[in-house]
Amino acid sequence: MKYISTRGQSPALSFTEILLGGLAPDGGLYLPEQYPQLSDADLTRLRGMNYRDLAFSILSLLADDIPPADLRAIVDKTYRADVYAYARPEQSAEDITPTLKLEDNLYLLSLSNGPTLAFKDMAMQLLGNLFEYVLAKKGETTNILGATSGDTGSAAEYAMRGKKGVKVFMLSPHKKMSRFQTAQMFSLQDENIFNIAVNGVFDDAQDIVKAVSNDAAFKAKNKIGAVNSINWARVAAQVVYYFKGYFAVTRSNTEKVSFAVPSGNFGNVCAGHVARMMGLPIDKLVVATNENDVLDEFFKTGVYRPRGSANTYHTSSPSMDISKASNFERFVFDLTGRDAAKVRALWSKVDQGGAFDLNDDGLFAQVADYGFVSGSSNHAARMQTIRETQAKYGVTIDTHTADGLKVALQVRDAATPMLVLETALPVKFEDAIQEALGHKPERPASLQGLEDLPQRFEVMDADVQAIKQFIVDHTAD
Secondary structure (H helix, E strand, O other): OOEEEOOOOOOOEOHHHHHOOOOOOOOOOEEEOOOOOOOHHHHHHHHOOOHHHHHHHHHHHHOOOOOHHHHHHHHHHHOOOOOOOOOOOOOOHHHOOOEEEEEOOEEEEEOOOOOOOEOHHHHHHHHHHHHHHHHHHHOOOEEEEEEOOOHHHHHHHHHHOOOOOEEEEEEEEOOOOOHHHHHHHHOOOOOOEEEEEEEOOHHHHHHHHHHHHHOHHHHHHOOEEOOOOOOHHHHHHHHHHHHHHHHHHOOOOOOOEEEEEEOOOOHHHHHHHHHHHHOOOEEEEEEEEOOOOHHHHHHHHOEEOOOOHHHOOOOOOHHHOOOOOOOHHHHHHHHOOOOHHHHHHHHHHHHOOOOEEOOOOOHHHHHHHHOEEEEEOOHHHHHHHHHHHHHHHOOOOOHHHHHHHHHHHHHOOOOOOEEEEEOEOHHHHHHHHHHHHOOOOOOOHHHOOHHHOOOOOEEEEOOHHHHHHHHHHOOOO
16 A cells, blocks of 8 residues: 655655655645455455454555554554543443444444543554554654644643653644643643643644644654644544444445534544545535634535634634644545646645635535535534533533534434544533533543643744744754
8 A cells, every 4th residue: 555645746655654754745645545445245344343353454454564463463552441441331441432322313423532532542542552663663763743722732642652762742722722631731741742832823833833844854854753633644543433433323334324523624524535435335424613614614615715813713612723624635635536736736825825716627516426514513502502412312512522413413314324423522621511501521530630730831932943943952862
């Protein structure tokens, strides 16, 4: 399996060759040269597998340069019940991603039972083990630079803390995450973890990561790696739970299932797109945004119009406070028939602060062929959805999952199973749950007093050169 760039000007490389990086040298994102194709017989073979066996089978197709015995050991080390231990009382942690039935043909796919209570753990825990494995094989080190709007940062840090040969520099928007999210990251005292609170919004932090990644000389000299959702290994890991969710709510491969995905950076739903391209019988991929509705605007109009910092709203589903969806380029690459020149032309407009309109060449009319539909939510709607879900089903959901459920209910076909991807546990957003329900969500005993722990972080302006210098100063031998 070789991987190519969406912008067509980088050499094709293997899985482990692209693992430690993020962007391709030409500024594009990696995708398989061709998606593996799964037959009906393949789906039948996969259907009865537990999560570890399923993950090994899917990842073997996408990471075929890792010896099977080694990949098996990495997968078994990653997907354990004691790692994904925060399942609801009625669920089994051994299922890793258990489903929760709300009513006929409406389910939550529980993805947030990992150490940081967010779906990012599903991929990040694997990534941490893959990084350590590859670095040990090569006798190398890496310095991870990432940006987070809330969940990626803590998931990356908990996956990489204490890992040999790895240092993490995580940028986050200063005072724009929930108190719990902030405490999860900033309370870590591991010597290989560095938190940088950037004066600005998430997109400012993400732009710094992209700028550093595009500086090939600095990136090479300082061994810069990436764990944001632009990292292909994260997308590959997320593909697995679409298969697991599908098999959990169907009995036959002739059935189709829809997935509703709270979306900011388009990484989670991009994994659903890849699963669909591999042959998983997906009906609809429902893109659910918050008030930062750039993706909803595209899927309704064909116009992709990223917004600047001043027009990116700070909301009660903060992990989706994103107005420039980094993974969206992967889908557009497929939508254009993998026309790298076309993608380069489109993203030259985006990189210059502009927009593009896919109605101009008829491409937008083809979006429906890929199963995408969309909708948006706002604060009042998510508070109402949280209250109604508690009242009707006796289930407490977080604000991001509420956005997904709200849009799912608007677009669902009652005859087709709909799985709403639960992207975080409610405890991560206590203030919002308090507002919606009048009380705080239940908190695991092991996480009591998290916000009271000493915090370790640096506040910096959104200055690329200053961030580069910080990295250099903290990686010098």
